[in-house]
Amino acid sequence: MIPEQLNIRQNENLHEGRKNTVNVLVLGGSQGARQLNQMILKAMENPEIANKYKFRLLTGTSLYEETKRKSVGDAEIISYANDMKPNYEWANIVVARSGAGVLAECLVFGLPMILIPYPYAADNHQKENANYIESQGAAVTIHSTSEDPTRLVQILLGWKDHSEILREMGHTSLALSNVNAAYQTVSYFFH
Template sequence: MNGSVLIAAGGTGGHISPGVALAEVLSEKTKHFGFESVYIHSLLRNQNNPDLINPPCQVLWHNIPQLGGFKTLIYPFLFIFPFLKTIIQFRKLKIEAVIGMGGYSSLPAILYAILFRKSLYLCEQNCVPGKITRIFSKFAKKIAFSFPIVEEFKIPGKIIGNPIRKRVIPEHLNIRQNENLHEGKKNTINVLVLGGSQGARQLNQMILKAMENSDISSKYKFRLLTGTNLYDETKKKASDETEIISYANDMKPNYEWANLVVARSGAGVIAECLVFGLPMILIPYPFAADNHQKANANYLEKEGAAVSIHSTSDDPTSLVKYLLTWKDHSEVLREMGHVSLALSNVNAAYQTISYFFTDPR
């Protein structure tokens, strides 16, 4: 296949990070997969996204408006002009294949592929397929899934794993950070708390309340990545023993430090925790589209790599119960870590690209 390949990765970090991971593979092996160039197509508001500041290939910026609210009736008029610009740009760059990572921002690239009969491929990160995947699956040549999708959706594709950026992949694929937990009851258990780039007040408050239990505070050491918006608020309420970080551009040292992760259940965070063999306490964001975070958490819990807390409050009761149970039975965390690592796929990015462009199935 001649021409160029384009990765439509625009909306949130959950779409951008795996898109960049695919771009890393294609940038190194462009000719191998039969292309001249590779591009990323992303929203203008993502210019400060850490994954796009030093991208592996050229980023084409666009400003397609989001559908919804009072704009619904006039959306076609708002959409048409930037879409025409997209068509002119893509034709000039000889875009012959489009990989859609999901979200409304991938719509212009997907429509271009359909209207001009270019090859379309889709990546679905979550157990509940997003609207883009559901609507355009019949136009795609192939679809790659990060996790098994829930049974009610009959969409053909291949389960490969969520593509992971090179800078996040661990140096050694083992779970050494948990292997020493069974050696004695005096070991400190390091807990990494992730609320996402914008933070999660619920998670921060739940952890701080749990630390009021003396048995927990004596056994567990917490590191909270609060998000920049919630850093000051959380710092004022936290004890001196709690490590508070607003944001980490390099997550690898944090994953290597941790024995346990408390987080939302977005596909990106889950995939990164899996490759580090980390057990998880997942607290799904209850207002995520189609409640997909709940489905992600349920899948990990069913497999035995995580437990989930389905709550909209900061009541720490369930969290405290888990932590007290594991306080003197850290072998449970070790076994969860083994399951976590077994579910991971550190080569998902390369395998996804290979599936799209070399696997004949």
């Protein structure tokens, strides 16, 4: 496939016909992230958050049962997904760690992000990744090792009635993506 032919959906953040519900995809990675799962479940206890946001948690296989058991809201709890495209297309916001892979995918789908870097990553690369994406305007970063949802709740409540903020972050996210990276790499070596 020629990179110019890629059809990328630019996230416009408030899907028609969904009563202005904002879909939040939570990604803990293949191993899961108990901190993210617990933070989301606690944030969902806030009635304004529960009313405005719909959550889909990809928990990781090892944390699925625990998260499902602790969930009291109407979050969609999924252990693992082989095909992430439908999840990214469903999402308006992503809450995730800040590894390079998830960031690249979120940027291609034009998704605003709330990043919670894994604090024990080698050379603190997740913190650096998150800080860069935040500095460009496509994400907000929460530097925390606790499950305290206070900052997450503040962010979500701040965005609750301001879809224009999410829309702009989505545009910025898409602008930061480089869907031609593989093509450019191959061209560099073989031309």
